[in-house]
Every structure is written in C-alpha cells, then in structure tokens.
Amino acid sequence: MAMTDQPWSNVEPLPRLNGDLVPVLESVRTLQRAWKAVVASNDPGFREARRRSLRRHAIETGIIERLYDVDWGVTEALVAEGLTADAAARVPDGVISEDVLEIIRSQYDALEFLAEAAREGRDVSVSLIKELHVALTRRQATYTATGPTGLVFQATLHHGQWKTQANHVTRPDGSRLEYTPPEHVASQMDELVLLYRETEGEDPLVRAAWLHHRFVRIHPFEDGNGRVARCLTLLTLLKCDLAPLVVDRRERDRYLRCLDSANEGDLRPLARFFAELEIVALRSELERPPVDVSTAEPAVGALAVLGAGIDRLRVLRAESGASERAARVADLAAAVQERVDAWMTEMAARFGEMLQEVDAQAKATVQSAAPPDDRARFWRWQVVQAARSADFFANMRDGVWWTRLRLAALGQELRYLVFLQKVGQGETGVLALTVYAEMPSRDAEEGARQSADPVVVSTPTETVTWSYTEAPDADWPGTVDVLETTLAAALHKFSSTLG
Structure with missing residues (x-):
C-alpha cells in the first residue's frame, strides 16, 4: 500500500x-x-x-x-x-x-x-x-x-x-x-x-x-x-x-x-x-484449567485429587444443554468438513496437474476422517500443537474432524492438515478450524520412525470459530481466506525444496 x-x-x-x-x-x-x-x-x-x-x-x-x-x-x-x-x-x-x-x-x-x-x-x-x-x-x-x-x-x-x-x-x-x-x-x-x-x-x-x-x-x-x-x-x-x-x-x-x-x-x-x-x-x-493439586488436603492426597477431578468432569457433562450442544456442534462440524473437503479436492486436482509437469510420478491426494471413526484420533500431536498455537484447549475426547492434503513430488512430501475441533473441556458448543502443515524429514535414519518438520501452524487469527447456533457458511469467505493464506505459506516452503 x-x-x-x-x-x-x-x-x-x-x-x-x-x-x-x-x-x-x-x-x-x-x-x-x-x-x-x-x-x-x-x-x-x-x-x-x-x-x-x-x-x-x-x-x-x-x-x-x-x-x-x-x-x-x-x-x-x-x-x-x-x-x-x-x-x-x-x-x-x-x-x-x-x-x-x-x-x-x-x-x-x-x-x-x-x-x-x-x-x-x-x-x-x-x-x-x-x-x-x-x-x-x-x-x-x-x-x-x-x-x-x-x-x-x-x-x-x-x-x-x-x-x-x-x-x-x-x-x-x-x-x-x-x-x-x-x-x-x-x-x-x-x-x-x-x-x-x-x-x-x-x-x-x-x-x-x-x-x-x-x-x-x-x-x-x-x-x-x-x-x-x-x-x-x-x-x-x-x-x-x-x-x-x-x-x-x-x-x-x-x-x-x-x-x-x-x-x-x-x-x-x-x-x-x-x-x-x-x-x-x-x-x-472457554478453557477451564485442571484441578489445582496444590489445594488438595495432604491427609487424603491422591484420592482427593482424583475425586475432585471426577466430580468436576461430572459437572461438566451434566451442564444444562450439554447434550444438545454436543449434537449440534457435531452436525456443524460435519457440514463444514464437507465444504473443506470439496475445496481441498479442487485444489488437489490443480496441484496434481501442475506438479506432473515436472515429475510424472507426482501425486496430490485428499483424505479425511470424522468421529466416531477411530481415524479421527490420528494426528493427535499436530492437533494439540495447532490448538496451543491458537491459544485454546483442544478437546480430544471424541477425536477431531480432519482433512489432509498430501503432495508428493521429486522425493519431497507436504502434508497440509485442516482440523475441526471442539473448544474447551466439556461441551461448550464451540468449534474451531485450525491448520498444521509439515514436511517429513529427508535425513531420518533408515528404519527409524519418520520425523516431520512443521512448516505452518495456525496463529490466533489464522483460525475460524463457530458457535453451535451458527450456519456452516456463516463466514465462508473468511474460512477460505484462512485456508488460502496458510496453504500458500506451506506451498512456498514445499516448492522451495523441489529441484
């Protein structure tokens, strides 16, 4: 400007x-x-x-x-x-x-x-x-x-x-x-x-x-x-x-x-x-901190701490309207994920064509999962890191709705992950979209578990938040803006390693 x-x-x-x-x-x-x-x-x-x-x-x-x-x-x-x-x-x-x-x-x-x-x-x-x-x-x-x-x-x-x-x-x-x-x-x-x-x-x-x-x-x-x-x-x-x-x-x-x-x-x-x-x-x-163990009575020790934690969990689950919020936020997440999947699939088709110009074996694929599928618990470490970077608690109790775009070309790989996760402990009725992108390390020792280097993690404003009362397209242009901005940053890192 x-x-x-x-x-x-x-x-x-x-x-x-x-x-x-x-x-x-x-x-x-x-x-x-x-x-x-x-x-x-x-x-x-x-x-x-x-x-x-x-x-x-x-x-x-x-x-x-x-x-x-x-x-x-x-x-x-x-x-x-x-x-x-x-x-x-x-x-x-x-x-x-x-x-x-x-x-x-x-x-x-x-x-x-x-x-x-x-x-x-x-x-x-x-x-x-x-x-x-x-x-x-x-x-x-x-x-x-x-x-x-x-x-x-x-x-x-x-x-x-x-x-x-x-x-x-x-x-x-x-x-x-x-x-x-x-x-x-x-x-x-x-x-x-x-x-x-x-x-x-x-x-x-x-x-x-x-x-x-x-x-x-x-x-x-x-x-x-x-x-x-x-x-x-x-x-x-x-x-x-x-x-x-x-x-x-x-x-x-x-x-x-x-x-x-x-x-x-x-x-x-x-x-x-x-x-x-x-x-x-x-x-x-919306995040409520865990029980403060420093307040437990020394005489009863561990049992008191566990009992306090269970009592607190019982209260969170019994909160007025919790069941309704849980059901409606799940429906909301499914609807948003459907839109994200469609957007990512369209992008993957374009990226695949472009990458095959330089590598005939290049691939661009999209995969997703949602609760109650066991795969909804994949990417746990990445989910937690994305939530932490965006300054909130990731509720992992039922897993998350995730969509992964994978690009592979010239021996390099990019995994761009979009998460839809519940915010806070209990059923707050709030859903957040976060992003995490990583590139598997090329120098990992043979036979060792493959490590990956993060290349993009959502900042606080590179997220989108919905309440369970909102429509999935309440601010879809804003959602696309977050996706485009973070994906562009990830692609910049990925493309700079090709060659």
Whole structure:
C-alpha cells in the first residue's frame, strides 16, 4: 500500500463503516452468547482463565513496543504459572531478568486496575488515561528519544504528563506521520473523550478500534502510547462484557498494517483485526484449567485429587444443554468438513496437474476422517500443537474432524492438515478450524520412525470459530481466506525444496 506524508489532524468523529464487517461482528456476538452460557463470572476456572489472559497481555504489550524480549517458552510458563522468576526457571534455558519481570508485573497491575475500573463502571476520561499511563510506566524511568540533530539518547519519562516536545514517525516506505503538537494535546484529548462518549450506541469493537487509532494519532505522552491505547481497547470491551483481547508478537506486523490503513482513512481492517482477536479471547476463556493439586488436603492426597477431578468432569457433562450442544456442534462440524473437503479436492486436482509437469510420478491426494471413526484420533500431536498455537484447549475426547492434503513430488512430501475441533473441556458448543502443515524429514535414519518438520501452524487469527447456533457458511469467505493464506505459506516452503 503506497502511503503519503500525513500531517497531524484534528480528531474526527467515528466514520460510518460499510457492511463487510457484519459477518465477523455477528460471529463475535454469537460466540459471546455461547461463552456466557458456559462461563460464569464467579467460576474459579473463569477467573484463572481471565488472569492468564491479562498475564499474556502484560507480557506481549511490551514486546510489541520492543521494550524487551521474552522467549516464547518462558512466556508460556509465565502465563500458566504466574509472573515469577521460579516459573521462568522451570523452562529449559529459561532466563528473564528481574528488571523485565518488574516492568511486566507493573503492566499486569495496571490491567488489574483497568478491570476494576470496568467493574466500577468508570468510563474513558482524561484523568483515567493519565492514571493508566502512571500505572503502566511506573517501573520505566527513561525512554529512547531523538534530539534535533538526530542524536539518540535516554530521556527522563514523565509519568502521567502530556508531552512537551513534538514527535513523529517515519514509516518503512519513507513517508512521515506527524502526531499532534504538544500545544494542542490537551484540547484534542478533551475532544477525543467527548466524541468517544457520543459513540455509545455503536458496536464495541468498532468503538474500540476508532478510540485506539485516534489516541495513537494524538500520541499524547512521551512514551507508552501504544500500551495505553491497548488498555483503552480493553476497557471498552470489558465494560461490554467481552474478553480482554491480546495483540501478541505474531500479530505485530498485521497490527501495524491495520493502523496504517486507519491512518490512510480506512478503519475497517483494524476493526476486523480486533474482532478476530476478540473471537480468540472468548474462545480461550472457554478453557477451564485442571484441578489445582496444590489445594488438595495432604491427609487424603491422591484420592482427593482424583475425586475432585471426577466430580468436576461430572459437572461438566451434566451442564444444562450439554447434550444438545454436543449434537449440534457435531452436525456443524460435519457440514463444514464437507465444504473443506470439496475445496481441498479442487485444489488437489490443480496441484496434481501442475506438479506432473515436472515429475510424472507426482501425486496430490485428499483424505479425511470424522468421529466416531477411530481415524479421527490420528494426528493427535499436530492437533494439540495447532490448538496451543491458537491459544485454546483442544478437546480430544471424541477425536477431531480432519482433512489432509498430501503432495508428493521429486522425493519431497507436504502434508497440509485442516482440523475441526471442539473448544474447551466439556461441551461448550464451540468449534474451531485450525491448520498444521509439515514436511517429513529427508535425513531420518533408515528404519527409524519418520520425523516431520512443521512448516505452518495456525496463529490466533489464522483460525475460524463457530458457535453451535451458527450456519456452516456463516463466514465462508473468511474460512477460505484462512485456508488460502496458510496453504500458500506451506506451498512456498514445499516448492522451495523441489529441484
């Protein structure tokens, strides 16, 4: 996308967006209803899932800003176990400095403050924005600044205070994006809050996208603006009983592209991006963590732990409407798989013809399976990895609906797998499509079990989610987009090895 220099501009009201957002926004509302039917705010599992979401946000928000870096394995440990050095140390080669941990903890505390503000009904205001900045940056004493001569230095960060120096950014294509000059920040922030409150009746994700972008365009603080903007997005969503979405490192490039589209006058990509991340967040919170063995009475030990687990499983299976949700999600999965199979079969025919131009023995085949077929339990490791990458729990109790496209040419093989799997423990009534592609290793020893190298695994937004109340073609264009994007990435890796 060719971009032009953007001088600073006054805050403008939320524009009218066209209907191409309707399917994804409706999917959010449908999933939210399913989420409410399964998750109760006083449920311990829900509270732990929410804490994990906030921990992930606290870690990733600083990584997005290049404030620090944290290994992915360490991140997963901190999310699962808590923001402690001990949690990081349990990861092989897991290292994180105490300074970085302190920054992350302060960001987590700011998110807890935000959640409490939402529970109290506090709305966006200038005073709340300044409080958020103080909370988010309290462990950050300086920021990287550039002087008039181009000299880069560490400047003192003034917490909760508007900037006093003009700032701008030079984008990758060389175009210049100017932020609001210091002398106009106070009036523009007042206008931002006023216009935001006038959008009360709009979809919360559209409101959140507009607020996020317009705040970033003002850039009222010396540093920490992105972190504050993402917090304001969460406040908007939490007040509307939605889950806290997370922009993680894997989504950074798309996030920045969406912001640039908004800078050029099109807010729709950012609104869609937030909607897709909200689907990921709701889906993730449907996971209920296993029984915490640390709470078992020492005197009864293992029996108490097993008994608690069985009691919990009994409750999950007896939940109101569980049988209906299970039946309807199975019908939904079968209908979606039928469409996926047809799409994959058509692609296989095309790929086969193309590959036979360079290898007469080349093959392109499609195979699938579904519960209760025993083959539905194939690919277990790949299913779990795809779900984990997309940040949810893979329910493997009855197996999954899978479709495999296999390409073989010139001694190389690609396996592109599409999974339809239930989300969460119990019968949540939520179904997710994920993707995993792998290439068998050429250098495995003869007679040894063949290993395979992953080449594509779904990111959180490279998925599709349905509630059991939705039609299989609720957002079929979005499904095809995920399939085409991930298959293209897999084919790029595969074709580069041919020859």
